[in-house]
Amino acid sequence: MMKQTFRQFRYETTESFKMAFFQIKANKIRSFLTALGVIIGIVAITMMGTAINGIDRGFDKSLAMLGYDVIYVQKSSWSTMGQWWRYRNRPDLKTEYADQLNRIIADNPRSELSIAVPQMSTYQASAKYRERNLEQVFSLGTTNNYLQTASGNLSAGRFFTPGESASSAMVCVIGDDIAVGLFPDEPALGKSIQIKNHNFRIIGIFRKQGKFLGLFSFDNQIIMPLGAFERVYGKNMFITMRVKIKHQEHIEEAKEELLGMMRRIRRIPPGREEDFSINEQKAFKSQLDPIKNGIAIAGIFITGMSLFVGAIGIMNITFVSVKERTKEIGLRKALGARRQTILLQFLIESVMICLIGGVIGLAITLITTFAIEIIVPDFPVQFSPDLVFASLAVSVITGIISGLAPAVTASKLDPADSLRYE
Amino acid sequence: MQSLCKFYEMGDQIVRALDSINLVFRLNDYTAIMGPSGSGKSTLMNIIGCLDTPTSGIYELNGQNVAEVDDDELARIRNKEIGFVFQTFNLLPRLNCLRNVELPLIYAGVEPEEREQRAAEALVKVGLGDRITHKPSELSGGQIQRVAIARALINKPSIILADEPTGNLDTATSHDIMDIFGALSDAGNTIILITHEEDIATYTRRVIRLRDGKIESDTMQ
Structure with a gap:
């Protein structure tokens, strides 16, 4: 039926x-x-x-370019961008924090953090090779550990060594746009470029990555050892602590941990608002x-x-x-x-x-x-x-x-x- | 059927379309229901065909009181027990003969292969074996009515109910159609014909005359 x-x-x-x-x-x-x-x-x-x-x-x-497993300690917060007055009076960060952070991380085997890498940067750099000149280059000083906290591969050459990093060698790794812009007809590797009257030898070139949000390009950057960067631009540039975390899914715990560490380093008493920000790419979203x-x-x-x-x-x-x-x-x-x-x-x-x-x-x-x-x-x-x-x-x-x-x-x-x- | 009544309310007046009708139709009866317009013959046909239910009284079809069943059951009875033939043929113009004839089988839940086979057989029976893929618009009036008869036959109904089946046909074609009904009657089918044409009624064996909702005469011939 x-x-x-x-x-x-x-x-x-x-x-x-x-x-x-x-x-x-x-x-x-x-x-x-x-x-x-x-x-x-x-x-x-x-x-x-x-x-x-x-x-x-x-x-x-x-966001994949930024890396999902990297969080950033900076003076201002990404999620409230535009409210610069809130952060104006905060004290600058110091590159030494990275070493302090790494020491605390090393002491705690259960830490969610894996490594902290300091970075100084400026958007106002220019690079010169003979008669060719590039303005508005993103220049960045960091250590040999930088690659652990960043995406992107080298298409030629190598990144700088711990030795070069420690001795502030005048070497640099450049993005693809800069390689093409300054050396349209010849290989860039091994050539010397001038940055603010300092000569830098190109030891590596990044593979092309494309634009970030259509605004900012990773292909337009020059990366050099921290000491070399300070020699060119001085100490008062924008400082970021790039911190790699162990497990992407534990990002909230990792942020908590990093917050505690930074408060200790900065000696902020309990109850007072911190004078730094911990940023992750989610803020952009x-x-x-x-x-x-x-x-x-x-x-x-x-x-x-x-x-x-x-x-x-x-x-x-x-x-x-x-x-x-x-x-x-x-x-x-x-x-x-x-x-x-x-x-x-x-x-x-x-x-x-x-x-x-x-x-x-x-x-x-x-x-x-x-x-x-x-x-x-x-x-x-x-x-x-x-x-x-x-x-x-x-x-x-x-x-x-x-x-x-x-x-x-x-x-x-x-x-x-x-x-x-x- | 006993004391069958059908009343309509029209404004303040109650129209007694059918008034205390008592009728029995036996298996293999070949009956003509006659009467002038307004005599209640259409109402009677609707009730016999289970298209409508009486206001009072009993209508038993194969021992089942039809006045008491719900809409779906009425639909099932119409599907299985009644084969309709209409004055205006009422074929679906977009479907070919075969599809028109198999329509009741769809509602009966018969499988497609069996449907086609039975529909084709029914069309052969009414002499249209060579027209099964034609659309109604490609056929003459007589042929269309034969398709409609095939459709009425398809589910082997208890009653074939024809409402003025020759009303829209010329005399010669009318007689062809009546010959088919005669053959169906000879084959054992129960047929009830509604008509107002005397010469059509002569084909049948029993004539019931209605007037003002009452039976005027019921004669065998």
């Missing part, structure tokens, strides 16, 4: 799909106009999703949240409006369809169609119109996304399977909601009256 009922349901559903298909085919323009609201809604929702995905992807790519939320709210609003209008349109056209086909409904009932059969038939029809609208909307978004990727490759757009699923689900739900009232009306029609209807 159950099996029979199920089989009946299956055949009726198949039949309903066929009829819905015929119906839509017979009323192409009407169906298309009806689906327009859904199309616009789906385009809006998928475009929004694509933009948000794109921003996320751009971000993740950039939260900076973008308002933008993402803005896009999401606008998208949801547009989607909601157009789907609402679309749903009313579909409801209307389904009511018309029920009226037009009153006689057919009567006939089907006379031939043994039950209420639910008729209900399902009209529901399937409205769902199908919505689904077709959804697919067209998806196609429009896909084409647009491809076009954007070709025309402006840097613009962050990213299509995802989730979006396909979400928009099809939205289409189906819209179809059900808008088709329900007319379908119920149809299913309740009196067979004798509807057969007489002309």
Whole structure:
């Protein structure tokens, strides 16, 4: 009996799909106009999703450059960037903190931290080779341990040795943009460049990494031993402690631990606010949240409006369809169609119109996304399977909601009256 | 059926479309129900066809009181026990003959292969074996009505109920259609015909005349 009922349901559903298909085919323009609201809604929702995905992807790519397992001790916080006045009166950090941190880490085998590396940096550097000159170079002084806390591989040469680091040797490792910018036609390795009238020998070149958030490039940096950096720029440059952690998933514990260590080093009594900040790349992400939320709210609003209008349109056209086909409904009932059969038939029809609208909307978004990727490759757009699923689900739900009232009306029609209807 | 009544309320008035009708249809009866318009013959047909339920009284079909069952059960009875033939044919224009004829089998939950086979057989039975893939628009009125008869036959119903089956056909075609009904009756089917044409009624064995919701006469011929 159950099996029979199920089989009946299956055949009726198949039949309903066929009829819905015929119906839509017979009323192409009407169906298309009806689906327009859904199309616009789906385009809006998928475009929004694509933009948000794109921003996320751009971000993740950039954040991967920073390394997920590195946290930074700095004078100011990344998450409240722009509020420089809060940090203005904080005392500068000292590069010696790195050694102190490493000593504490070494004393505690259960530490979540693995190594601290000091870094001094400036965005205002310039580099010269013969008549060629590069401005706005990111110059960075650090120790031989730097590579443990940074991503990126060397495409040529080597990083500086502990000996070179300790003796403040005048050597440097340069990013790809600088190598190409200063040495367009010849190998850069082994050449000497001038930085503020000091000669540096190039001992290594980084592989190209691309831009970070489209703003800052790791390919535009010159890395040298800390002592050499101080010789060129003095001691009062921006100092960062790069601290590598042991387990990415224990980042919160690691931050706690580092906070305690830094307070000890800085001798900050309990209860007083610390005068330094511990930064992680997650802070960047939260900076973008308002933008993402803005896009999401606008998208949801547009989607909601157009789907609402679309749903009313579909409801209307389904009511018309029920009226037009009153006689057919009567006939089907006379031939043994039950209420639910008729209900399902009209529901399937409205769902199908919505689904077709959804697919067209998806196609429009896909084409647009491809076009954007070709025309402006840097613009962050990213299509995802989730979006396909979400928009099809939205289409189906819209179809059900808008088709329900007319379908119920149809299913309740009196067979004798509807057969007489002309 | 006993003391069958059907009342309609129209404004303040109660219209007695059917008033205390007592009728028995036996297996293999070939009956014509006649009467002028407004006599209640359509209402009677709707009740016999389970498209409508009586206001009061009992309608037993194969021992089951139809007045007491729910909508879904009524749909099942219409599907299994009643074969409808309409004056306006009522084929679905977008489907070909085969698909039209198999429609009741879909609602009965019959498998696709069996459906096609039975539908094709029914079409052969009404002499349209060579037209199964034609659409209704490609057929003549008589052929369309034969498709409708095939559809009515497909589920081997207890009653074939034909409402003015020749009303939209010319005389020659009408007689062709009546020959088919005759053959079906000879094959053991129970047929009830609604008509107002005397010469059509002469094909049947029993004639029931209605007037003002009451049986005027019930004669065997």
